[in-house]
Amino acid sequence: MRNSLLLGCVLRPARAKDIWAIRKLVLSAKLDPTQIRWSQFWVIECEGRIVACGQLRCFPGAQELGSLVVAPAWRDQGLGSYLVKYLIQQATQPLYLECLGSRLTQFYTRFGFMPVSWTELPRSLKWKFGVSQLATKILPIIPVTIMRYQGLNDWEGDR
Ligand SMILES: CC(C)(COP(=O)(O)OP(=O)(O)OC[C@H]1O[C@@H](n2cnc3c(N)ncnc32)[C@H](O)[C@@H]1OP(=O)(O)O)[C@@H](O)C(=O)NCCC(=O)NCCS
DSSP states (O other), rough: OOOOTTTTTEHHHHHHHHHHHHHHHHHTTOOOOTTGGGGGGEEEETTTEEEEEEEEETTEEEEEEEEEOOOOGGGSSSSSHHHHHHHHHHHOOOEEEEEEEOOOHHHHHHHTTOOGGGGSHHHHHHHHHHHHHHHHSSSSSOOOEEEEEEOOOHHHHHO
């Protein structure tokens, strides 16, 4: 796993003026555009353009890593992994996420996230994640996985 950012790229907290770039990234990835508050986001800027974003949302006793998107032309170069690792470091509460499909579940497993059941969630997240869990029950073809950050052994973090 790559531990440094691409040359010419910086990771920084989002600013108010980044809101449209963030919305564009989130919408282009068909992720939920309703929970976008720029002050909760971090972005990666490369050659003067916002090419990746992700946010940490705070709930009582928990945080959610969400809205992780890398612009298609910038994928598979380590930016998404770099951002996930950075957001994990910034988290100050038990960290959770929801993801769709086995490929993303595998992606997040590398960083120390493990699937958990809805019943194990803190109360503050049960309502939020309950909606998609219900959708999965009604339409099992939508494989939504809830994951919690459990940490990594040192050797795994160096992969
Ligand atoms: C998932 C995503 C953020 C990864 O960003 P990235 O910068 O390409 O990732 P990295 O280069 O750090 O790592 C590459 C890994 O990402 C994973 N990946 C790449 N594209 C992916 C995709 N469309 N869906 C799921 N995982 C993907 C693969 O596991 C890949 O691993 P490999 O090297 O073994 O093939 C990016 O593909 C993306 O923005 N996808 C669309 C939005 C999305 O699904 N976000 C997650 C919401 S929970």
